[in-house]
Amino acid sequence: MDPVVVVGGGVVGTSIAAALADHGVPVRLYERDALGAGTTAKSMAIFFWHQDEPNATEHRLRERAWETYGPRIEAGTLEFTQVGTLETAPNLTDVPAVRSGWKGLTDLGVDTEWLDAPELEAKGLDPAAFEGGLFVPDDGFLDPSEIIQHFVEQATAGPATIETGVEVMDVITEDGAVTAIETGEGTESVSGVVNAAGPWAPEVNDFVGVDQPLRHTRGPIVVLSREESFSLPFMILRDELYFREDGLSQAFGGRFDTTYETASQLDPDANHSVDQSFYLDIAEEIEAAVPQLADAVIGNDWVGFRTITPDGRPFVGETDVENFYTAVGFSGYGVTRAPAVADILARQIAGESVDTELADWISPARL
Known part of the structure; x- marks a missing residue:
């Protein structure tokens, strides 16, 4: 059987390769750079239970993903730093929407707290600058390179190969179906192609004439350091600015x-x-x-990209x-x-039954 080719070696692509291998599907992943060198390396790697507009199906998707992460975190295979997410209400006009999110998450069974302004001081904020906030304590961050390494090991323990430094230059079709790919090393027959190319996804879609309404936003990030140790949750402030601790004396600042x-x-x-x-x-x-960051200095910066729908x-x-x-x-x-997306897609490709509610929630055909 010709392999299914996965284009992109970030957390999404490697998780799909691992899931396909688990379902016995021969798979070959191509990454033109190093694994995780794109969006994954530049991300905050947060696992969110928090949602801006709580939805039960999206929550179920995250529960499915946690079925992969949770046991591996407990076993020590993956490191997880639980810092919580704090969504603030800077103005009185922000309070109704944030409190609505608090109620919606609580109804879904998510552990949440409403913090009045004085309680925000314990989270590292000036309480005079806010009217309150929603705190989701179970959110936290993982190590992106560690996640990718785990998925690669899982994939290559099965019928998967990983090729780095090789770019997929074209996807060949016959009679409306994918038959092969072209790389710098030649033409290869395939049984399917999965576009998991992150910000480069529109280019891969163009190979076969697939038009999806994908756009990009910039994700600037600065690294802030100070001499004294401190802690900060992932906090969402004005104008989508955020801060998050990283180690004992460092934090990230960005725009979500x-x-x-x-x-x-x-x-x-x-x-x-x-x-x-x-x-x-x-x-x-x-x-x-x-x-808490008043005396912090900027030591590094970079720009990542989000591909949004x-x-x-x-x-x-x-x-x-x-x-x-x-x-x-x-x-x-x-x-x-x-991990949830990878499992659903792998089951579809392998011809197995899927959770139709979750599959429909993320299906390209929904729009």
Whole structure:
């Protein structure tokens, strides 16, 4: 049997390779760079129970993903730092929406707390800058490279091979069905192709004429360091700015922009640098609201990309081109959703039964 080819070696692509191998499907993953060198390496790697607009089906998807992560965290295979997510209400006008999210998550069984303004001081914030906040204590972050290594080991223990430094340059079709791929090493017959190329997904879709409404947002990140140790949850503040601890005396500051209407298609290969205006935004937010970082200095920065969809849900499954599948548009929740998506897609490709509610929730055909 010709292999199913997975294009992209981030957390999504490697999790799909592992799931396909678990279902006995021969699979070959191609990554043109190093594994995890794209979006995964530049992400915060948060596992979120928090949702801006709580939805029961999305919660079930995350529960499915935690069935992969949870036991491995308990066994010590994967490291997980539980810091919690804090969604703040800076103004009185923000309170109804944040409290609505608190109620929605509570109804789903998520452990949540509403914190009045004075209680935010214990989370590292100036209580005078906020009206309160929603805290989800079970959220936390994983190590992206560790996740990828685990999935690669799982995949290669089965019928999977991993090829790095090899770019998929074209996908060949006959009579509306995928038959082969072209790389710098030649043409290879395949039984299917999975586009898990992250920000490069639109280019891979173009190989076969698949048109999906994918856009990009920039994800600038700065590394903030100070001499004294401190702790911060993943906190979402004004204008989608966020901060999160990283170790004892370091934090990340970024912008979690997932707004489709103002997004566009960007070239992820271009030389993208952090704008000076973002430094000013970070400095102003620290001065206004985060006293624990008042003496922090910036030591490093980078820009990542989120590939987003109109409704924030990924496009996962078969497309109008037979045997061409996508697992794209994770909208900043790649680590959170990857294992669940991988299991659903692998079952579809292997011809096994799937949870139709979850499969329909992420299906490319829904729009």
